[in-house]
Amino acid sequence: MRPVSDIHDEQLIVVGTGIRATGQLTIETIAWIRAADKVLYITADPVAEEVIRSLNPDGAESLMDLYGSDKLRLDTYADIVERTMAYLHQGHRVCMAVYGHPGVLAMSTHEAVRRARAEGFSARMLPAVSAADCLYADLGVDEFGGCISYEATDFLLNMRAIDPACHLILWQIGGVGVLTYETHHYPLQGLERLTQKLMAYYGPNHPVTLYEAPQFAGVEPIIGTGPLCQLPHSAPTPNATMYIPPLGKAQPDVQVQWELGMQTQVTA
Numbered sequence: 106m107r108p109v110s111d112i113h114d115e116q117l118i119v120v121g122t123g124i125r126a127t128g129q130l131t132i133e134t135i136a137w138i139r140a141a142d143k144v145l146y147i148t149a150d151p152v153a154e155e156v157i158r159s160l161n162p163d164g165a166e167s168l169m170d171l172y173g174s175d176k177l178r179l180d181t182y183a184d185i186v187e188r189t190m191a192y193l194h195q196g197h198r199v200c201m202a203v204y205g206h207p208g209v210l211a212m213s214t215h216e217a218v219r220r221a222r223a224e225g226f227s228a229r230m231l232p233a234v235s236a237a238d239c240l241y242a243d244l245g246v247d248e249f250g251g252c253i254s255y256e257a258t259d260f261l262l263n264m265r266a267i268d269p270a271c272h273l274i275l276w277q278i279g280g281v282g283v284l285t286y287e288t289h290h291y292p293l294q295g296l297e298r299l300t301q302k303l304m305a306y307y308g309p310n311h312p313v314t315l316y317e318a319p320q321f322a323g324v325e326p327i328i329g330t331g332p333l334c335q336l337p338h339s340a341p342t343p344n345a346t347m348y349i350p351p352l353g354k355a356q357p358d359v360q361v362q363w364e365l366g367m368q369t370q371v372t373a
C-alpha cells in the first residue's frame with residue numbers, strides 16, 4: 106500500500122480519534138498520524154494518547170499543557186493555533202489529532218486550517234466519529250424530523266430558537282455558563298437558569314437525558330434520564346451531552362401540503 110504522503114501532500118492534516126480511539130480511528134487517520142513529522146494531539150483519554158504515541162513515537166506531542174483552570178478557552182484555542190503554525194513554519198508536516206470529530210465544537214482546528222491556507226500551506230480536515238454520532242446510535246435517535254444542536258452556554262446566553270418538535274442536543278452541558286476550562290466538575294450556577302429557559306418550551310416534566318459515550322472498549326454508555334425540572338440536581342460531567350426528545354409533532358404547513366396535493370403523505 107502506498108503511504109498517505111504519496112497520495113496527498115497536505116502540510117497540515119487535522120484528524121479525529123473518535124470518542125473511542127480503539128475502534129473509531131479510520132485507516133486513513135492512522136496513516137496520517139504515522140506519516141506526520143509532528144502529531145499535536147488533544148485528548149484526556151490515556152488509551153487514545155497511548156494509541157497516538159505508539160503510531161508515531163518520535164513526533165507525538167500533547168497540547169493539553171495549553172489548557173488551564175481559570176484560563177479562557179478562547180485563549181487556549183489561540184495558543185493551540187500558534188503552536189501548530191510554529192511547527193508549520195519550521196517546515197514540519199503537522200497532524201493535529203483531537204478526540205471526536207475534529208470539526209465539531211473545535212474552534213482551534215478550523216482556525217488552524219484557515220490560518221495555514223491563508224499563509225499558503227496545504228491543509229485539510231478529515232471527518233471522524235463525534236459524540237453526536239455515538240448518541241444517535243446509543244439512544245436510537247434518527248435525525249428524520251430534525252435535530253437542533255447548540256453549545257449549551259451559547260444557547261443560554263443568546264436568543265437561540267428551539268422547535269420542540271425536533272430532537273435537541275446541548276453540548277458542554279457540564280460547563281454551561283462557564284467560559285474557562287475545568288478538569289473535573291464545573292460550577293453549576295448556569296444549569297438552573299438553563300433549566301428555566303428550557304421549561305418555557307417543554308414544561309417541567311418532559312424527559313431529558315444526560316449521555317456519555319464510552320471511551321473504552323467493553324464499557325457501556327452512561328445514560329441518565331429524568332424530568333427537566335430535576336436537571337439542576339444532576340451534576341453533569343464535562344463529558345456529558347444533553348439530549349431532549351421531541352415534544353409533540355411538527356405543525357403541518359397546510360398551505361404547502363394543499364398546493365402540492367400531499368396532505369395524506371406528509372401527515373400520515
Ligand SMILES: C[S@@+](CC[C@H](N)C(=O)[O-])C[C@H]1O[C@@H](n2cnc3c(N)ncnc32)[C@H](O)[C@@H]1O
Nearest residue numbers: 205206209210235236276277317318344345346
Ligand atoms: C469541546 S466539545 C468536543 C466535541 C468533539 N469534537 C466531538 O466530536 O464529539 C466537548 C463536548 O463534547 C461532548 N462529549 C465529549 N466526549 C463525550 C462523550 N464521551 N460522551 C458524550 N458527549 C461527549 C460533550 O458535550 C462535551 O462537553
